[in-house]
């Protein structure tokens with residue numbers, strides 16, 4: 001999806017003009033994928049713009065950094081303030097937020113410890129990741145021939161830039177074959193997640209999603225939707241799924257900050273349910289959007305208003 005430029009990007013404590021927010025071509029992260037990042041959304045609410053689960057996202061950023069021996073030189077509160085300042089400086093009411101911590105310019109070779117650590121926060125308006133049509137009618141997905149990174153090769157608990165080259169392989173395969181998105185299995189054949197989304201199936205009224213130990217990201221939207229589903233009285237299970245569980249499901253859907261709650265209408269050329277958004281997906285999606293836009297008091301703690 002194209003990026004819509006706005007005015008400012010926060011870099012290492014300063015708000016710079018969009019075009020000035022540049023890094024050297026010999027930056028460590030460009031060559032070795034040595035960065036960790038987050039994707040966060042700001043939603044428009046009746047009280048003004050609010051960041052969705054910002055502390056949970058930033059805590060995950062610090063966990064990702066910890067794994068790669070990165071000491072982020074800002075506190076969670078300072079980065080949360082940086083997000084607020086950047087959104088305000090750009091006059092945005094609803095947008096995507098991309099904080100990134102990366103090994104910068106000054107050192108080559110795989111050992112990153114002498115390279116500087118840089119921190120940026122960028123924001124831009126970003127619509128529905130898999131398209132507005134997809135939110136209502138669903139996407140067609142293909143189970144990828146590429147396996148998800150093994151936990152002991154490239155840990156899936158972190159959100160590191162380099163590991164996304166695994167998702168890129170799967171995404172390219174699915175796009176070249178005419179599908180919208182890929183689903184990745186782990187080395188044991190169990191379902192993990194999409195190239196950038198968690199996955200859920202509904203069968204006989206029960207909602208199941210793969211456990212984190214399968215090798216999916218500990219998604220914040222995943223957790224939000226599980227909470228919402230339980231609050232609505234549904235049974236939610238975290239259990240390993242095999243590919244045929246997707247073929248036999250009544251409903252399948254993705255969750256993610258970018259993809260929000262996107263129905264899946266077809267898996268490997270097999271229609272899911274009625275071949276459109278199912279009733280439980282619709283209910284969960286509607287409740288999720290009501291929560292993100294501040295319409296439900298029960299979930300107001302998920303929102304941090306941009307004063």
Ligand code: PMP
Nearest residue numbers: 196197198217219220221256257
């Ligand atoms: N899985 C992968 C591989 C992802 O990249 C993402 C996006 N961060 C997700 C799942 C969904 O996570 P979240 O809901 O926290 O955005």
